Amino acid sequence: MKLAETGRFLKNFGFSRNTLVVTDKNAGRLYAGTVLKSLRRAGFNPSAVTLEPGEKHKNISSVAKIYGSAVKAGLDRKSAIIALGGGVVGDLAGFAAATFMRGVPFVQLPTTLLAMVDSSVGGKTGFDLKEGKNLAGAFCQPKAVLIDLSTLKTLPARHVANGMAEVIKYGVIMDAEFFDYLEKKAGEGWDLEKIVFRSLELKASVVEKDEFEEKGLREILNFGHTFGHACETLSGYGPVLHGEAVAAGMAAAAGLSVKLGRMTAGESARLKNLLKKAGLPAEFKKKFKPSEILKVMLRDKKTRNGRLRLVLPSRIGKAEVVSGVPEKIIREVL
Ligand SMILES: NC(=O)c1ccc[n+]([C@@H]2O[C@H](COP(=O)([O-])OP(=O)(O)OC[C@H]3O[C@@H](n4cnc5c(N)ncnc54)[C@H](O)[C@@H]3O)[C@@H](O)[C@H]2O)c1
8 A cells, every 4th residue: 555545544444633643754754745645635634743763762752752742733532643664663653652641543654674574563562761672661553554565665775684584583483484485585685565465464363362462372473582682772772773683683592492402403504594695693793791681681571580481493483482491501502
């Protein structure tokens, strides 16, 4: 669907006229004009708030800025907050929608590959604390997600690779055939339409069974994230992109799986090769002390009673949550 059709598409949802588009400087410069025009044409009275781009700004100050704009825009409880941009904008706007007036409708217009294949669906929203990534948040399902693939034409190559980390993740944890397909395509140029579609099918199939991550199913989507989030936190949010940290995190988790005898070295090597071919790191470039990393990893949302729980692959196409991995072995892998 095209962004120019946003207004026509949202007209039938019963939202109030006043609406707020949340974007950042990059996505806003490129696409806010089209979206605002389309909303106006459909009879909405849209306002916009433009945030500074990047993970560095995924914090409470940005949330406060959105609240201020929501008040100024005259939103009521039936007014939609519309996220236009990548995962950072989506997570912030979604959290604001979950909490402003105790909850207003939320719509996602993702413009990065990562947001299209992952963050725009599933309803996780939130922001970072200096102590840890995504430590504050809420579940808030979007009423609609409108994906315009043509927005990917302006996305820098590093951010396309960044999104591919989450795509490769789906292959490793739940779809060996998809992983094979990605291996064949690597280096040839990605068929992004096919990739977005399959990724969303896979994510939706997990989320619909375990929306609130209570049944131990949705947690597998966090493959690579416990290591990755610790790396993002320690790097100070920004220098290492989320997908890059997840890529190195997946490689570390696979390495741990091999060490525990849960996965063959050959399978782990396939993952590392595909990451490299996709332009992603297969190890952490910056060296942190293993004890430092472990300390941050223990703040992960999957931790229970101080016991770390990790998503570990057993082969390409299958992963499970494992607890009680001895810290000594994790340290060795780190
Ligand atoms: N909620 C979830 O389920 C979930 C899942 C995965 C990741 N995330 C979160 O998503 C965030 C990462 O998202 P991201 O990688 O999209 O980062 P991002 O939102 O920072 O976007 C990346 C960069 O691309 C720019 N940009 C956006 N669209 C563009 C376009 N079409 N053309 C050119 N530039 C464009 C942005 O301004 C930004 O500079 C992380 O904070 C991560 O924690 C959330």
